[in-house]
Amino acid sequence: MLLLEGATYRYAGYATEVLHDVDLRLDDGEIVGLVGPNEAGKSTLCLVASGLAPASVGGSLKGTLTLDGTPAAGLETHELAQRVVVGFQNPNTQRSGIAATVFEEIAIGPMNLGLPVTETVARTREAIARLRLEHLVERDPQRLSGGQAQLVGIAALLAMRPRHVILDEPTAQLDPAGTHLVGEALRALAGTGASLLIAEHKTDLLDEVCGRIIVIDGGRIVLDGPTAAVFDDPRLAELGVEPPARARLSRALVERGVDPAVVGQAIASAAG
Numbered sequence: 412m413l414l415l416e417g418a419t420y421r422y423a424g425y426a427t428e429v430l431h432d433v434d435l436r437l438d439d440g441e442i443v444g445l446v447g448p449n450e451a452g453k454s455t456l457c458l459v460a461s462g463l464a465p466a467s468v469g470g471s472l473k474g475t476l477t478l479d480g481t482p483a484a485g486l487e488t489h490e491l492a493q494r495v496v497v498g499f500q501n502p503n504t505q506r507s508g509i510a511a512t513v514f515e516e517i518a519i520g521p522m523n524l525g526l527p528v529t530e531t532v533a534r535t536r537e538a539i540a541r542l543r544l545e546h547l548v549e550r551d552p553q554r555l556s557g558g559q560a561q562l563v564g565i566a567a568l569l570a571m572r573p574r575h576v577i578l579d580e581p582t583a584q585l586d587p588a589g590t591h592l593v594g595e596a597l598r599a600l601a602g603t604g605a606s607l608l609i610a611e612h613k614t615d616l617l618d619e620v621c622g623r624i625i626v627i628d629g630g631r632i633v634l635d636g637p638t639a640a641v642f643d644d645p646r647l648a649e650l651g652v653e654p655p656a657r658a659r660l661s662r663a664l665v666e667r668g669v670d671p672a673v674v675g676q677a678i679a680s681a682a683g
């Protein structure tokens with residue numbers, strides 16, 4: 412379990428706080444979506460929940476981050492990295508810069524965990540297969556399209572088989588097919604007991620994979636609940652979040668006089 416309690420955070424050199432008293436709990440096997448307007452604090456929350464802020468990024472944090480019962484503040488950087496991995500929106504910030512091929516790029520994570528070679532190769536192959544990257548394994552990781560680089564970055568995280576994963580707009584550069592692959596891969600990872608936090612504008616993806624959604628605005632959590640309840644909440648649009656297609660469709664049907672119970676059944680069976 413990843414537990415963030417009473418997090419109030421400000422960046423170094425800034426007088427004002429950008430997160431205010433945020434509580435976040437990710438249970439094992441749980442995928443939680445994080446949405447909110449631009450500048451709401453999603454990326455900052457990703458940094459704080461992964462322990463990168465303040466440890467690596469600087470700034471000051473009130474509140475505590477606990478990973479499986481261990482306070483993050485007491486962990487060395489490499490110990491922290493073994494417990495929680497974080498993926499950024501821009502895959503270029505994440506690339507190792509030392510791998511000659513995509514295969515090596517994906518293998519670096521498990522290798523750094525000190526795993527035997529056979530295990531490293533097995534995990535690397537599995538991550539490659541999950542994201543259908545077989546055709547890229549020999550390529551130079553510096554010479555990929557934005558979408559390819561994003562998939563390679565996610566494969567590199569998956570290969571570490573992390574217990575906790577924080578992703579900041581992991582599909583920003585992906586087409587619908589790539590986005591769907593990522594969704595399936597994240598679900599499979601959660602199936603192994605990992606807990607995930609995903610900041611995303613693509614609410615259709617979150618609707619598919621998340622059990623819970625958190626809405627943040629002005630650095631405060633304003634909604635937190637089961638996915639369907641949050642995405643059907645009429646306040647969502649005012650908060651600058653576009654509801655997923657499912658929620659928009661059901662609202663449109665209900666507004667046109669279709670019985671809500673019938674709409675609910677039809678959508679559940681279509682999703683089934």
Ligand SMILES: Nc1ncnc2c1ncn2[C@@H]1O[C@H](COP(=O)(O)OP(=O)(O)O)[C@@H](O)[C@H]1O
Binds near residue numbers: 422449452
């Ligand atoms: N490195 C930084 N230094 C100072 N302020 C920052 C930094 N990154 C983001 N902020 C500020 O923190 C607030 C939240 O931004 P951010 O977490 O990036 O929001 P989001 O990801 O929801 O768009 C904004 O007011 C932004 O200007």
Ligand SMILES: [Mg+2]
Binds near residue numbers: 453454455579
């Ligand atoms: Mg952001």
